[in-house]
Amino acid sequence: MNWVSGIVVYTITWWVVLFAVLPWRVTTNQQKGRGEMAGAPDNPHILYKAMWTTIIATIVFGGIYAVIAADLISFQDMADRMGRY
Numbered sequence: 001m002n003w004v005s006g007i008v009v010y011t012i013t014w015w016v017v018l019f020a021v022l023p024w025r026v027t028t029n030q031q032k033g034r035g036e037m038a039g040a041p042d043n044p045h046i047l048y049k050a051m052w053t054t055i056i057a058t059i060v061f062g063g064i065y066a067v068i069a070a071d072l073i074s075f076q077d078m079a080d081r082m083g084r085y
Contacts, residue, residue, distance in 0.1 A: 001068050009064060014057040021053045 001009070029042045067073055 001065060006061075006065070010057065010061045013061050013064070014053060017057040017060065018049070018053045021049050021056070024049060024052070 025045050025048065027042045028039055029036060068075075
């Protein structure tokens, strides 16, 4: 995997993990003031979620990179097989 592909895969992985991490530690405001939605979080903990997203995405990316580097899944072979049909 070249560095451009690595950045693309990491970025996509990071965003997917972020959407999985966003519901963590969500507490809603019990007393809704004017202009606040009922489901608005009291404290969104964005830095906490960004930290855990980065840690988890790095681990997942490491697994993806290891699988590709070890040639356990060869995308070139898949493309060759698809081209034959």
